[in-house]
Amino acid sequence: MDMSQYRDLFVSESKGHIQVFNELIVRLEDNASDTPAIDELFRHAHSLKGMAATMQYQAVADLAHRMEDLLSRVRSGELGFAPGVADILLEGSDALSAMVSAIEADDDRLPDAADLVNRLAGFNAADIPPSPPVSASGTDAELRAGDRDQPGPAQDHQPRQTDSFKSVRVKTETLDRLVNITGELITTRYRLADRAQRCEGAQLEEPLNRLSMLLRELRDEVFQARMLPFSFVADRFPRLVRDLSRKQEKEIQFQVEGKEIELDRGILEEISEPLVHILRNAVDHGMEMPEERIAAGKPGSGTIRIAVTRDKDCVNIVVSDDGRGMDPKRLADKAVEKGMLSREQANALTRHEALMLICAPGFSTAETVSDISGRGVGMDAVRAAVHALGGGLVIESEAGRGSRFLLRLPVSVSIIHALLVECGPLAVAFPVNAVKRTIELRDGEIFAERGQSFFSLDDRQVPLRSLNRLLGQPAASDSRDVIPAVVIEAGGAATGLTADRLLGQREIFVKPLGIPLSRIKGVTGGAITGDGRIVYVMDASALL
Amino acid sequence: MLMLPVSARETTMSNATVMIVDDALFMRNILGTILREKGYTVVAEAASGIETMKKLHGCDPDIIFLDIILPDANGIQLLDAIRKIKPQAKVILCSAIGQEAIVRKGLDQGARYYVQKPFSPEKIAEALESLGE
Numbered sequence: 172m173d174m175s176q177y178r179d180l181f182v183s184e185s186k187g188h189i190q191v192f193n194e195l196i197v198r199l200e201d202n203a204s205d206t207p208a209i210d211e212l213f214r215h216a217h218s219l220k221g222m223a224a225t226m227q228y229q230a231v232a233d234l235a236h237r238m239e240d241l242l243s244r245v246r247s248g249e250l251g252f253a254p255g256v257a258d259i260l261l262e263g264s265d266a267l268s269a270m271v272s273a274i275e276a277d278d279d280r281l282p283d284a285a286d287l288v289n290r291l292a293g294f295n296a297a298d299i300p301p302s303p304p305v306s307a308s309g310t311d312a313e314l315r316a317g318d319r320d321q322p323g324p325a326q327d328h329q330p331r332q333t334d335s336f337k338s339v340r341v342k343t344e345t346l347d348r349l350v351n352i353t354g355e356l357i358t359t360r361y362r363l364a365d366r367a368q369r370c371e372g373a374q375l376e377e378p379l380n381r382l383s384m385l386l387r388e389l390r391d392e393v394f395q396a397r398m399l400p401f402s403f404v405a406d407r408f409p410r411l412v413r414d415l416s417r418k419q420e421k422e423i424q425f426q427v428e429g430k431e432i433e434l435d436r437g438i439l440e441e442i443s444e445p446l447v448h449i450l451r452n453a454v455d456h457g458m459e460m461p462e463e464r465i466a467a468g469k470p471g472s473g474t475i476r477i478a479v480t481r482d483k484d485c486v487n488i489v490v491s492d493d494g495r496g497m498d499p500k501r502l503a504d505k506a507v508e509k510g511m512l513s514r515e516q517a518n519a520l521t522r523h524e525a526l527m528l529i530c531a532p533g534f535s536t537a538e539t540v541s542d543i544s545g546r547g548v549g550m551d552a553v554r555a556a557v558h559a560l561g562g563g564l565v566i567e568s569e570a571g572r573g574s575r576f577l578l579r580l581p582v583s584v585s586i587i588h589a590l591l592v593e594c595g596p597l598a599v600a601f602p603v604n605a606v607k608r609t610i611e612l613r614d615g616e617i618f619a620e621r622g623q624s625f626f627s628l629d630d631r632q633v634p635l636r637s638l639n640r641l642l643g644q645p646a647a648s649d650s651r652d653v654i655p656a657v658v659i660e661a662g663g664a665a666t667g668l669t670a671d672r673l674l675g676q677r678e679i680f681v682k683p684l685g686i687p688l689s690r691i692k693g694v695t696g697g698a699i700t701g702d703g704r705i706v707y708v709m710d711a712s713a714l715l
Numbered sequence: 716m717l718m719l720p721v722s723a724r725e726t727t728m729s730n731a732t733v734m735i736v737d738d739a740l741f742m743r744n745i746l747g748t749i750l751r752e753k754g755y756t757v758v759a760e761a762a763s764g765i766e767t768m769k770k771l772h773g774c775d776p777d778i779i780f781l782d783i784i785l786p787d788a789n790g791i792q793l794l795d796a797i798r799k800i801k802p803q804a805k806v807i808l809c810s811a812i813g814q815e816a817i818v819r820k821g822l823d824q825g826a827r828y829y830v831q832k833p834f835s836p837e838k839i840a841e842a843l844e845s846l847g848e
Binding site: 177180181184211214217218220221222224225227 | 738739740741742744745784786811832833834
């Protein structure tokens with residue numbers, strides 16, 4: 172029987188099983204008597220073994236079989252779930268993962284796991300005291316499952332949902348196409364509305380309203396289909412933090428709150444590596460060694476927490492730790508040392524701005540030497556990724572107490588709420604998320620200092636720049652009574668951008684621009700408004 | 716009665732209807748393919764004990780392939796429950812190596828035959844032949 176048609180399914184199912192292995196193993200390290208978790212772990216090893224055997228991937232089946240055997244010994248009480256067990260199971264999980272990747276890449280030579288298989292088989296319980304049996308019986312591999320009449324094994328976690336007819340798998344490309352089409356429909360509807368306005372007596376209002384409503388519903392459904400819970404990226408974090416902290420001999424508790432909160436999968440994809448980077452930093456640089464912590468009167472075990480919350484059309488992801496924190500003053504000093512700022516500039520930094528210095532490219536050489544190969548992820552890339560999504564990054568920290576990284580992201584990406592602004596012949600859009608406010612400035616409200624313009628906002632001096640000049644557009648006439656400006660948040664600091672006219676807020680559907688337009692700095696996409704006008708979507712911080 | 720579309724290419728070599736119970740999508744797919752190629756009609760699939768019982772209230776499969784390790788059920792207890800509401804259905808147990816004791820118990824309690832995973836067309840054929848289909 173030709174098994175190759177099942178390869179994709181084998182790969183995706185296996186990845187799912189391996190993902191759950193990792194979660195469960197890390198969870199069991201904290202609570203070795205979590206019986207349902209051990210049973211579940213066993214079942215996953217068992218399923219993986221079955222699939223591999225069916226596909227005739229003998230090496231995979233053998234490895235899974237050994238892991239299943241080891242887990243069987245844990246269930247019968249012969250072994251306790253001590254760190255040694257967790258370590259070797261994680262090694263097995265990694266080996267399985269490498270094999271599955273090879274299979275996915277159509278590589279016939281699977282990584283050799285013979286040594287690991289032998290170690291699993293001969294795993295010695297001698298140094299690890301057996302714990303009381305966690306399972307009631309141990310004949311044969313019979314699973315202790317609840318009676319059908321009883322509720323299922325008590326769970327404070329959901330076992331991985333098994334497939335049934337209630338849900339289907341949809342390729343991400345298909346969803347992307349649906350989003351595109353929906354976006355086009357919405358744009359077309361605006362254009363229809365526009366023309367209807369110009370046609371007297373066309374009486375298109377009622378069907379247009381109905382169309383609007385249906386399109387809104389369609390858009391909501393399509394977006395909902397693209398949503399994934401935060402756990403989709405967060406599930407691998409516990410393992411990551413555990414491995415990093417073990418390597419550095421630090422003790423760290425890791426918590427995630429709000430992992431059921433859903434975000435657009437495109438956003439999740441973009442935010443995954445940045446979050447990994449922030450976590451690595453928190454472990455590497457943020458967390459002190461246990462002795463240092465105790466000497467400072469803190470608990471020896473540090474805490475890193477990710478909290479996800481939702482408010483209206485934003486998702487807030489906060490990564491916080493109770494580590495050594497950062498001192499804004501020292502960051503400013505470092506910037507001066509590196510020649511990035513003059514002494515006066517450094518002195519003029521707000522606390523906030525000083526903390527954001529870590530996002531300046533090249534600021535921390537330690538950042539760039541990372542074993543996340545090839546992605547060039549530094550805090551500057553983190554900030555860039557967040558801004559490209561129309562979101563914002565804020566850093567708070569207190570020396571000795573800890574740090575907090577707040578990522579504010581839009582819930583969905585392609586259709587955004589934007590503020591349109593006229594600048595010369597161009598129409599330019601700023602995601603509303605990035606706009607603090609709009610303001611109309613009178614002559615007397617703008618003052619110049621050392622060649623820079625400023626205005627006053629909430630008792631602070633905010634720099635003012637000309638959007639026209641930044642975009643290379645002809646300047647507006649100077650003799651205006653009132654100059655409209657958009658106050659945007661860039662790099663934690665506010666800046667005002669003057670323009671010709673404010674055109675109001677709209678929902679626009681953002682499409683990526685092709686080459687060469689995509690190379691323009693500060694422009695992240697294009698859109699078409701209802702009256703057929705092309706709008707360029709800006710990433711303000713990239714502009715400045 | 717649950718009706719599902721029948722593929723046009725199926726012959727009427729055997730019109731027997733089958734239900735597949737296994738918590739792995741992968742396994743259900745493979746078993747389903749083997750069975751359809753032999754001319755059987757898969758009328759229902761289930762991934763858990765609860766789903767099995769629910770679906771059985773709406774269909775009458777001639778044959779049930781029953782995986783004995785399910786996330787929410789003990790295979791033998793489920794077998795009992797199935798035989799109570801569908802005594803005429805012929806149950807074939809699907810097991811992995813090392814589960815001989817459970818299989819023996821199941822056969823004692825009314826299962827007709829068993830297939831040891833990994834599935835292959837030959838093993839399935841052997842099991843089906845034993846039922847006299």
